[in-house]
Amino acid sequence: MKALRFVLPLAIFIVLVGFLWVGLARDPHEVPSPLVDKPAPAFSLAQLDDPAKKLGPADLKGQVWLLNVWASWCVSCRVEHPLLVALAKTKLVPIIGLDYKDTNDLGRAWLVEHGDPYQVSVVDADGRVGIDWGVYGVPETFVVDKAGVIRYKQIGPITLESLQQKILPLVRELQKS
C-alpha cells in the first residue's frame, strides 16, 4: 500500500508526459480529411491554358493522378514547386493543377516564371471546388486512384520526404492494382 503511494503518481506523471510528448509532434493545422477513401468530388472547370476546354475527375478515370492545389498568391507553393517540376520530368504520375482563387493572367505568369509541372491546370476562381475538396490551406495535394477515389491528402507543401515515403510508394502500389 505504501509503495502504491509513490508508484501511482509516478505512473500518472509518465502517462501524462507520454500524451504531451505525442502532442508536441503533432501539427494542429493538419486536420485529417474525411474525404480520404471517398470518391473525388466531381467538377468540370475551365483549363488555364484554354478556358474554352474543361476538365474534371471524370476525364481522368482509369489512371492514378495527383491533384495539386496551388495559386500565384501562395507563398509556400514556391517551396514545393521545384519538387513538382522534378516529379513531372520523371513522368511517373500525371499532375493536375487546381489554380485556387486566382486570376488566369496571374496564374499563367506564375507558371511561366516557376515552370509548369502540370499536365493540365484548371481554374477554380471562386474557390467553390476547393470547398468541395475540403481545401483550407494551399498548397494541398491529393492522390486519386484509378477508380476516382481519393487515397491520400497532403496538407501544406510536399517535401522530398513525403514524396519518397508516402506519395510515390502509394502511387506505385495504386498503379499496379
Place this chain on the structure above:
Amino acid sequence: MKHALLAAGLAAFLFAAASSHARADAAFEARLKNLEEELRCLVCQNQTLADSTAPLAEDLRREVRGLALQGKSDAEIKQYLVARYGDFVLYKPPLKSTTLLLWFGPFAFLLGGGLVWYVVLRRRGRQSENENEDDRPPAAGPPSGDQSERARALLDESKES
C-alpha cells in the same frame, strides 16, 4: 373619401408586409449568425466562422448563406461542412465512440478525484480516532493502590531535591 380610405388601407397593408419581411430577414440573419458561431474557421482555428476574416471563412459564410437560402436546415448545412472538413469544423464535437473520452473523461476524473478524497478523509478520520484513544484521560474513579504509591514516590522525590 372612398379613395382616401382605400389608399390608407393599401398603405397599411404594404407597411405590414414590409415590416414582416424585415422581421423575417432579421430572424434569418440571427439564425445564420448562430450557425456561424458554432462552426470553426479552418485557417485560424480558434475563431468561429462568424468572427474570422480569413478569405476561406468568407467563402464558407457565403456557402452557408447560399445553403440556408436554398431552404437547408442547420443540421444539413453542418453535415455539408462536416463531409468536406470533418468534425473539426464543429465547435461542439459529436458524441461517438472516438469522442467518448472527450465527453466523459472530465466526469471520470471528477469521480476518481472524489473517490481518492473520500478514501483519504476516511483514513485520516480513523487515524485521529486512534490518536484520541491514547490521549483520553484514564477512566474515572479513585486511583488504585499501585497508582497512589507511585504518585507518592514521585512527590517525595521532588521534595528531596
